[in-house]
Amino acid sequence: MSESVQISKKFCDIGIVLLLVLIFCITNGHYEINFLPLFAMLFGLIALCSAIFRLLRLKAFIRLGDASYSIYLLHDIGWFRLNKYIVPII
Known part of the structure; x- marks a missing residue:
């Protein structure tokens, strides 16, 4: 039994577009x-499909x-x- 998520590339691509x-x-x-x-689902699908x-x-x-x-x-x-040199001048 596999412990990783298996999603087909085609399903993943269609899900991203939708x-x-x-x-x-x-x-x-x-x-x-x-x-x-x-946005979380979109990021997850992009991360799964790559x-x-x-x-x-x-x-x-x-x-x-x-x-x-x-x-x-x-x-x-x-x-x-910026924080070291310019901000103390102002």
């Missing part, structure tokens, strides 16, 4: 806590993710300098 359509149809553009379960119709495996998306993560890591240096 959740995205549902989220865009029922939200009004403002963040509300009521939509959190939908690729949306193989879209996330394209080299362009991989490079975009690497660049975004690098910029995210550089924010720490910027916030440190």
